[in-house]
Amino acid sequence: MITKIFIYLLLVTILPDLYIDWHYLRHKQNFKWQKRLSWWIPCLLMVLFTIKMAIVKNYIPNNHEWLDAYTLLFAILVLPKALFAICSIIGLTCRRIGLSKRNWGNLVGVILGLFQIYMAIYGFTIGFTKLTVTRIDLSFSDLPASFEGYKIVQFSDVHIGTFKGARQHFIERAVDSITSQKADMIVFTGDLENQQPAELYPFMDLLKKINAPDGVYSVLGNHDYSEYIDASKAIKVANERELISRERQFGWTVLLNQYHAIYRNQDSILVAGEENGGLPPHPSLANTQKTLHGHAKNTFIVMLQHDPSAWRRDILPNSNVQLMLSGHTHGGQISIFGYHPITLKYPEDYGTYQEGDRMLHISSGLGALIPFRFGVPPEIVVITLHQKK
Numbered sequence: 001m002i003t004k005i006f007i008y009l010l011l012v013t014i015l016p017d018l019y020i021d022w023h024y025l026r027h028k029q030n031f032k033w034q035k036r037l038s039w040w041i042p043c044l045l046m047v048l049f050t051i052k053m054a055i056v057k058n059y060i061p062n063n064h065e066w067l068d069a070y071t072l073l074f075a076i077l078v079l080p081k082a083l084f085a086i087c088s089i090i091g092l093t094c095r096r097i098g099l100s101k102r103n104w105g106n107l108v109g110v111i112l113g114l115f116q117i118y119m120a121i122y123g124f125t126i127g128f129t130k131l132t133v134t135r136i137d138l139s140f141s142d143l144p145a146s147f148e149g150y151k152i153v154q155f156s157d158v159h160i161g162t163f164k165g166a167r168q169h170f171i172e173r174a175v176d177s178i179t180s181q182k183a184d185m186i187v188f189t190g191d192l193e194n195q196q197p198a199e200l201y202p203f204m205d206l207l208k209k210i211n212a213p214d215g216v217y218s219v220l221g222n223h224d225y226s227e228y229i230d231a232s233k234a235i236k237v238a239n240e241r242e243l244i245s246r247e248r249q250f251g252w253t254v255l256l257n258q259y260h261a262i263y264r265n266q267d268s269i270l271v272a273g274e275e276n277g278g279l280p281p282h283p284s285l286a287n288t289q290k291t292l293h294g295h296a297k298n299t300f301i302v303m304l305q306h307d308p309s310a311w312r313r314d315i316l317p318n319s320n321v322q323l324m325l326s327g328h329t330h331g332g333q334i335s336i337f338g339y340h341p342i343t344l345k346y347p348e349d350y351g352t353y354q355e356g357d358r359m360l361h362i363s364s365g366l367g368a369l370i371p372f373r374f375g376v377p378p379e380i381v382v383i384t385l386h387q388k389k
Contacts, residue, residue, distance in 0.1 A: 059228030144267030156327030157365025161199035187305030190221025190306030335375030
């Protein structure tokens with residue numbers, strides 16, 4: 001992961017310190033070389049840390065704590081100085097062209113830098129473990145009468161390797177919360193692992209506790225294909241098969257471009273599941289035609305698809321699916337005054353979206369590769385279906 005943006009990380013790490021040293025520190029008479037050296041030590045250590053992270057073969061290190069430490073230190077030691085330098089340069093430009101007599105960018109930069117430090121500390125601690133239960137009611141004109149009030153619990157993006165060790169208690173809380181909702185059906189919309197199925201081993205007994213009267217249904221997310229390890233195709237395929245086998249051991253029904261019928265009296269609905277249908281570089285293995293082959297045209301369908309971008313690209317034009325449930329985006333993991341920066345890439349990034357009588361709901365998920373959340377807490381979603389009156 002670090003390798004792909006290595007040069008950018010080095011520039012963000014070094015350039016702000018160069019700017020601050022050149023414009024401020026070197027002009028201070030009492031700031032001798034020893035103090036200037038001490039100022040540069042954190043920067044030099046972060047450069048060495050970045051180099052170490054860049055030479056890791058896998059997308060992330062096998063020891064996840066290295067990634068946790070790097071991202072936290074980067075957020076506390078590097079980004080605040082980068083924000084200050086950017087604001088200071090803007091303020092300096094405004095002063096030189098006569099728009100201001102003082103460099104107000106310095107003050108703004110200090111405030112933003114302090115806020116960044118607060119975001120980092122909160123997001124890596126309280127924000128990442130503040131579990132919420134989101135309840136939504138969705139109404140459809142073509143929902144069969146017997147399914148009025150049908151309750152679905154959705155959870156997504158566990159990224160379970162992030163919760164080893166001291167964080168394991170969070171998964172225990174999440175499982176307790178999922179099972180306590182007394183849902184008719186539970187669905188999981190992908191990304192159970194970070195890199196490989198070995199991450200599941202400490203959690204096997206815990207995940208087996210997730211069950212519902214009409215079953216637990218799951219699909220694969222981009223991380224579930226072992227795309228982020230440096231290994232042969234054969235090993236990646238073996239890992240994928242093991243993950244599917246493990247989920248089936250939990251009692252989950254893994255839907256690989258398939259559907260399953262659920263009956264109430266004389267009525268029925270379908271829960272369908274596609275393989276990941278993302279854009280490059282993510283796997284694109286979804287096949288809507290195959291997934292829904294043979295179903296009656298007037299059937300009410302709940303589609304599980306990890307990547308929400310598939311809704312407009314594929315599901316809306318090529319099916320009659322009434323409700324699609326997705327994850328993948330994590331809601332961007334950051335929300336500031338209600339704005340999610342990830343909407344620049346995913347216009348539909350979190351919550352419920354509607355086109356006519358057809359809906360998409362995107363969960364922010366439970367976990368993440370980077371253990372950070374600010375304004376977008378981990379969640380499970382309780383969806384109650386209703387007939388539109």
